[in-house]
Amino acid sequence: MSLDERKKIILESIIKDYVETAEPVGSRAVVKKHGLNISAATVRNEMADLEEMGYLEQPYTSAGRIPSQLGYRYYVDCMMQKETLSEEEIELLQKIIRDNIHEWNEIIEKVSSFLAQATSYASFVIFPSLTLSKFKYLQILPIEDHKALVIAVTDSGLIMHRKIEVPPNIAEGDLETIAKAFNKALGGKRLNEITRTDLMLIRDSLKRRKKIIDRVLEAVEYMLAGSKEERIAISGTLNILNEPEFKDLEKLKKILAILEEDVLLRNLIPEDIKKEVEIRIGTENNIEGIKEISIVVSGYHTLGQKGKIGVIGPIRMEYWKAAGTVETVGKVLEQILKGQF
Amino acid sequence: MSLDERKKIILESIIKDYVETAEPVGSRAVVKKHGLNISAATVRNEMADLEEMGYLEQPYTSAGRIPSQLGYRYYVDCMMQKETLSEEEIELLQKIIRDNIHEWNEIIEKVSSFLAQATSYASFVIFPSLTLSKFKYLQILPIEDHKALVIAVTDSGLIMHRKIEVPPNIAEGDLETIAKAFNKALGGKRLNEITRTDLMLIRDSLKRRKKIIDRVLEAVEYMLAGSKEERIAISGTLNILNEPEFKDLEKLKKILAILEEDVLLRNLIPEDIKKEVEIRIGTENNIEGIKEISIVVSGYHTLGQKGKIGVIGPIRMEYWKAAGTVETVGKVLEQILKGQF
């Protein structure tokens, strides 16, 4: 369904005004704001049309109008001009990423933090799982009387480690033999290609020290499981305290609970990202109990997989700013990571 | 200053009642609750005395009384009976710790989470810095064209690692030589005993590959710096949303900001813990802008150093429960860790 030019201007005007003030917008305000050459009465008629079409709603008879979820959707799909970061901001972001390039955890945390600050919404960055990385090296290092450390390294520089129990009198040579067997069997393989059978073959190939081998196997399996997980960093959750729509404590509680609880948050973030920037408005995110939030998310490629980056805020969100910023930050991140792994 | 028995009973009664209901407590309520054999009028006289002494206050003329900060202090110092966990809860806690014994991060997070749940306040666990651990082993592992991984392990099983840049054609033997020099010089030393001079000596002892050595030195210095940091885990921050005193959004914001921001939180936690359980009530924590929170914190020993564990809640806190729980959890944690490192 297409709108004529004047209706578009009015819809946009109401959205911009409402997003800024969080107050219903009246016909006079629309005229004044845009210096339109039509009277308030005409605008009123148009607004009545827009309401009938479902793009606007009225909190109560004879209040101004506010955009409906459908109204935002129309704006986002058909009218929105993305607003992106300034040159200086982009440079700052690049510096932040480069300065932390040695540690993914640092990168995603700092970038998320940047995004939260740039948009004033809650933000997240997801780093893809490492299942496509290649197994590089395994080592077993005795550290204390009864303990040894199993360390595994991937080609992309990820380190995983786990303690295991070993007999106190174990010879270092034994541990080395075991490690060698693992390295020979797994070296160069992608983590997601390592099967249980591979591991069993290693076990069978060695004659002695079965008990220790089992411990190592256990550790390796634990690491492989961990490598499947996508790391996530969240920032700016407290930004939502500034939004007037969440002055209601009950709503606030629900939303903070989601932002604090890893699992809930992951559930909320869209699985597929079709366009450059995916925007989910209000109930389009079907989470039980919460209708009042929107998500803007974009993807970025690294390590042959897809990471995600986005912001979470109220429905009354500056989508133009959020979409542009999320998109740009994702691109910058992708670009710098490309040179790295 | 000492109180007679009846005043104590009345003070305690008011504290317990107020902590539970968050409403000022009247004289009738005190009589009823405790089935005291005196009349409300008598209690009123006593309450007037207690107010004069500074232990109670009145929100406004002719409201009930609420405990003053001094009143809580007196109660905590002179009357409080700590209330601890049940056998079942302690067993659960032990299981939680044992199940995660292989990773400190896991332990402190899970224990903090347990504590938050057990008390319904925000909780934290601080793991001591690792400066007393001993350097065990350093390794340099090439991982990509231009990169190598410097891995250091301590006797207590801590792993630190950092990527460095290396020339693409570097021989593994060179890296091994460098690593050996480090191991020889630093092996067995406590991290806090490793000086800049030690590092410089290593640099001087090697003739070739100065550039790579500098990179490794940089990495080692970075790790040493990191080892000085105390790890902290926080849980249950959302519990404060349930406290009626924080229904005011501005106060809530301030407090959440502290709980979310690592640095602020560390500042808030008492440096010295003299008694088994240190309790700081209201303004006794001098943080600017916030007078309304109390902290209950205890220490535990591990790795030859002191970790901290505690809860943060409103002044209107169940100190008896909090103190007992914090103390017990700290003891259990200390005991299990003792068998480990």
Add this chain to the structure above:
DNA sequence: GATTAGCACTCAACGAAGAAGAGTGCTAAC
């Protein structure tokens, strides 16, 4: 001298009633 009953008094909390004001929807004129 300590305790208690009785009673006037205080003050927050609640709610009803009225005034103000923003904004609409409709009608009739342009």
Add this chain to the structure above:
DNA sequence: GTTAGCACTCTTCTTCGTTGAGTGCTAATC
């Protein structure tokens, strides 16, 4: 199709009286 004019609606804010919990004081009682 557009606009001016006006009655109407509904929230918000303020005021003002009512209610009720709880005190503090006085005088009587143990």
